[in-house]
Amino acid sequence: MVMESIPTGERVVIGADFNGHVGEGNTGDEEVMGKFGVKERNLEGQMVVDFAKRMDMGVVNTYFQKREEHRVTYKSGGRSTQVDYILCRRGNLKEISDCKVVVGESVARQHRMVVCRMTLMVCKTKRSKIEKKTKWWKLKKEECCEEFRQKLRQALGGQVVLPDDWETTAEVIRETGRKVLGVSSGRRKEDKETWWWNEEVQDSIQRKRLAKKKWDMDRTEENRQEYKELQCRVKREVSKAKQKAYDELYTRLDTREGEKDLYRLARQRDRDGKDVQQVRVIKDRDERVLTSEESVQRRWKEYFEELMNEENEREKRVEGVNSVEQKVDNIRKDEV
Numbered sequence: 501m502v503m504e505s506i507p508t509g510e511r512v513v514i515g516a517d518f519n520g521h522v523g524e525g526n527t528g529d530e531e532v533m534g535k536f537g538v539k540e541r542n543l544e545g546q547m548v549v550d551f552a553k554r555m556d557m558g559v560v561n562t563y564f565q566k567r568e569e570h571r572v573t574y575k576s577g578g579r580s581t582q583v584d585y586i587l588c589r590r591g592n593l594k595e596i597s598d599c600k601v602v603v604g605e606s607v608a609r610q611h612r613m614v615v616c617r618m619t620l621m622v623c624k625t626k627r628s629k630i631e632k633k634t635k636w637w638k639l640k641k642e643e644c645c646e647e648f649r650q651k652l653r654q655a656l657g658g659q660v661v662l663p664d665d666w667e668t669t670a671e672v673i674r675e676t677g678r679k680v681l682g683v684s685s686g687r688r689k690e691d692k693e694t695w696w697w698n699e700e701v702q703d704s705i706q707r708k709r710l711a712k713k714k715w716d717m718d719r720t721e722e723n724r725q726e727y728k729e730l731q732c733r734v735k736r737e738v739s740k741a742k743q744k745a746y747d748e749l750y751t752r753l754d755t756r757e758g759e760k761d762l763y764r765l766a767r768q769r770d771r772d773g774k775d776v777q778q779v780r781v782i783k784d785r786d787e788r789v790l791t792s793e794e795s796v797q798r799r800w801k802e803y804f805e806e807l808m809n810e811e812n813e814r815e816k817r818v819e820g821v822n823s824v825e826q827k828v829d830n831i832r833k834d835e836v
Contacts, residue, residue: 503555505789513618514557517611520544521581522559529553531590534563538571538582552587560599560616562587576610584614595619596750608703632683634674644681652676697741704737757821 505744526533532552537559541549552559561571561582566770573584586599599616638644651747655672678717708730715723782799790796 502787502789505791507791511592511620512557512589513592515585515614518544518548519583520546520548521583522548522562522585526562529828532557533559537562538568538580548585556590557587558590558593560588560593560596561614563593563596564599566600569603573601573612574610575612584611586616588612588618592618595621632685634677634683635681636677636801638681640683648676648680651680682799698745701734701737701741704734708734 503512514807521539521542521546522533523539524535524537524786526535526537529549532549548559551557561573561584568580572580573582574580587670588596595618597617597619599614602615637650652673655671655676708727711723711727711730715727749758753762782796784790784799790799814817
């Protein structure tokens with residue numbers, strides 16, 4: 501079954517015409533449905549409930565108390581019932597704030613549109629602490645390199661040959677490097693997308709945020725006008741900051757120090773031009789869902805091998821015409 505092949509941590513929402521009536525009330529089935537269904541349950545509706553229990557899902561339509569007009573999904577010949585449902589994992593029910601039938605809208609003849617409002621909870625990732633690193637790159641400078649040699653000899657007691665205990669020696673080298681060369685601040689690097697950021701831009705954005713809060717609290721025309729003016733000012737400040745930063749960058753590109761900036765821009769442009777979207781779940785030939793990276797890659801390989809080696813319809817038609825012409829020529833030769 502497709503559902504069994506999907507990892508339990510993945511969010512799954514199913515919406516379809518199940519052609520069954522789960523019915524009104526939920527006695528004995530409280531864990532998978534609410535009380536607000538329509539009419540009596542039938543055999544197909546019981547299959548929907550059993551499926552929800554087996555897959556640990558909930559029938560979303562039945563959890564929200566609505567007028568019957570907003571619960572009925574099918575109308576035909578004076579009959580009205582509920583056969584279209586939305587199912588989701590029980591752990592994600594808290595993310596759904598509403599579910600109802602949109603009156604007056606139809607997806608297909610006799611069926612009415614069912615919609616649900618779902619708020620996805622985005623978990624913020626904790627920022628990992630950046631380890632302070634020794635500035636070993638300073639050894640490229642001759643004066644720093646000479647100072648490091650002298651301090652290291654003093655730390656080793658004036659010995660020219662290193663001791664046999666490498667762990668102790670390595671710790672002495674690291675400690676001397678930290679004292680002589682210094683360590684990094686441990687702060688995060690500047691965002692590559694906002695490397696042109698400066699204090700003027702930061703100050704303008706902060707004032708714009710305060711104006712937005714003020715307008716949200718008191719919706720007066722004066723506060724609105726102040727917020728709009730600060731919005732325009734921020735745009736101007738950002739444009740000036742970008743232009744100034746790029747002018748300085750272009751000036752540095754002709755120098756040796758500007759080579760790093762040039763490589764950084766080239767790498768950033770290369771990353772921006774790549775398709776970062778990844779297909780993590782696809783189906784195989786038998787419509788089974790593949791989730792492992794190895795099986796997904798294998799399936800893509802099979803697909804492209806078939807795509808590149810299979811003859812298209814035009815080539816097949818041309819080949820068929822050629823074979824017919826060849827047969828006609830052979831018949832003519834036999835007659836002659």
